[in-house]
Amino acid sequence: MTHIFHAYPAKFIPQIPKLFIEKYTKPGDTVYDPFVGSGTTLVECKLLNRNGIGIDSNPIATLISICKTTKLSSDEIIIANNFLLDIEAILALRPSNFHLQYDYLNTIDFQNKEHWFQNNVQIELSFLIKKIREIKNEKIVRFFEVCLSSIIVDVSNQESNTRYAYKEKSIQNFKTLNQFVKRGKMMIERISDFSNICSDSKIEIYTQSSEDVSFIPNESVALVITSPPYANTYDYYLYHKSRMNWLGYDVRKTQETEIGSRDKHSSKKLEINHFLKGLEKCFKECERALISGGYAVIIIGDSVIRGELFDAKLFTKDLFAKFGMDLIEFSSQNLKETTRMFNPKFTNELKLEHILVFKKN
Ligand SMILES: C[S@@+](CC[C@H](N)C(=O)[O-])C[C@H]1O[C@@H](n2cnc3c(N)ncnc32)[C@H](O)[C@@H]1O
Structure with a gap:
């Protein structure tokens, strides 16, 4: 699930x-x-x-x-799938100017950003965040924020999910987008199954x-x-x-x-x-x-x-x-x-x- x-x-x-x-x-x-x-x-x-x-x-x-x-409705699942298709289209072309073109989006700033994230990763993450925030449906925004969150440690220079130590990883161009799409596809499959079988009980968080x-x-x-x-x-x-x-x-x-x-x-x-x-x-x-x-x-x-x-x-x-x-x-x-x-x-x-x-x- x-x-x-x-x-x-x-x-x-x-x-x-x-x-x-x-x-x-x-x-x-x-x-x-x-x-x-x-x-x-x-x-x-x-x-x-x-x-x-x-x-x-x-x-x-x-x-x-x-x-x-x-739960996501079948219409919402379609929106989520289309969102991933748009990113897959970029991955199919791997435009050589992608990182130059979207460098201007790299504006989210925090301490030691350069230490923990390679520049190409920063641009791909910034691109994804901008795209996610353009989605009109709040549930789907949250869904893809979780998808992004789930890959962040993998594409950073943080050693692992339970070890906050530096490890050089040499992340290739487009690996961040690729991981995001892979993860997103798996999540869509799971949320579809979950939405079909789960109850309507009330959850407060x-x-x-x-x-x-x-x-x-x-x-x-x-x-x-x-x-x-x-x-x-x-x-x-x-x-x-x-x-x-x-x-x-x-x-x-x-x-x-x-x-x-x-x-x-x-x-x-x-x-x-x-x-x-x-x-x-x-x-x-x-x-x-x-x-x-x-x-x-x-x-x-x-x-x-x-x-x-x-x-x-x-x-x-x-x-x-x-x-x-x-x-x-x-x-x-x-x-x-x-x-x-x-x-x-x-x-x-x-x-x-x-x-x-x-x-x-
Ligand atoms: C052992 S984990 C819970 C894992 C959970 N059972 C699961 O399946 O994912 C403990 C959690 O307590 C949270 N926590 C720590 N201090 C807290 C506080 N004062 N109030 C509420 N949650 C707190 C942590 O953020 C952490 O997520």
């Missing part, structure tokens, strides 16, 4: 939300994911006819989530911190399923920095709102308590929004901060106990078996990842 649209660090495998949605809710119920990331929970909600609410502080996360859960979601009514959610950041493990704002720069989002604000980042706990050396306070606010809101008898499924990993191991199961259990919610089921596995960490500073033999199920009485 649309799950494959965009790479995302620490993304759920879809079977996890699917299993718990089927186990703990019925069609028409509302499911809430306060750290929605790339929207895996919400795609499953659409497929299983549950309403969904998703929050993320990162605008790239919410852009992807909205795109992955928004907001870009903000989930520490205060007072607009979600008390006792309106049957299930919370989420995976918060694993403290001191990732920097979501940094992995999406180039994407945010090209698409015009506020990187600094995103950096400040993100809880548990390596930036906060390794670079700025904040203590674990900073993360715990933020997490407590988010979980308190979950408890408030849950119906009595509702469930919260939390997938969370242990962390190492200043060389000290923090047991995520213990602190999550204590936080939920404060709100009177009991741990009714759990399973834990070694993180080493499920993640690829490049920096030994952030690995630890004893680090576990937990699936914790809480029930509101």
Whole structure:
């Protein structure tokens, strides 16, 4: 389905939300994911006819989530296909003056642009953004913004989606347009299938911190399923920095709102308590929004901060106990078996990842 649209660090495998949605809710119920990331929970909600609410502080996360859960009509699919045909026509000719001709569009500016992007790539990306913004239909604009976002790291000098390090890649002329078309075709195929089979359930997605979601009514959610950041493990704002720069989002604000980042706990050396306070606010809101008898499924990993191991199961259990919610089921596995960490500073033999199920009485 649309799950494959965009790479995302620490993304759920879809079977996890699917299993718990089927186990703990019925069609028409509302499911809430306060750290929605790339929207895996919400795609499953659409497929299983549950309403969904998703929050993320990162605008790239919410852009992807909205795109992955928004149906396109057959007329809209035709518009999207025609858009790609226009770019394919350029690729068929590969005009030798293309980069000279469109150099004037290369006006989106940000710090270290030259370091992270070759000039030919900058021109092709600028060309694509201009073309996308000329589309009249907002859903299709978003669809192609996600398509562009999904290829940006590949055509940049950033090593990978979870490593913000320089790597010279020598990107050939027209590779950016070519990747965009390839990706776009795959996405159109998937969104057509998704639009044909998904339900008409209601999905709401907001870009903000989930520490205060007072607009979600008390006792309106049957299930919370989420995976918060694993403290001191990732920097979501940094992995999406180039994407945010090209698409015009506020990187600094995103950096400040993100809880548990390596930036906060390794670079700025904040203590674990900073993360715990933020997490407590988010979980308190979950408890408030849950119906009595509702469930919260939390997938969370242990962390190492200043060389000290923090047991995520213990602190999550204590936080939920404060709100009177009991741990009714759990399973834990070694993180080493499920993640690829490049920096030994952030690995630890004893680090576990937990699936914790809480029930509101
Ligand atoms: C483990 S990822 C979620 C991945 C998601 N389950 C998926 O399938 O893609 C954690 C997310 O928490 C988000 N986040 C960090 N701080 C936040 C905050 N204060 N409020 C809301 N979201 C936050 C990050 O931007 C990141 O997308």
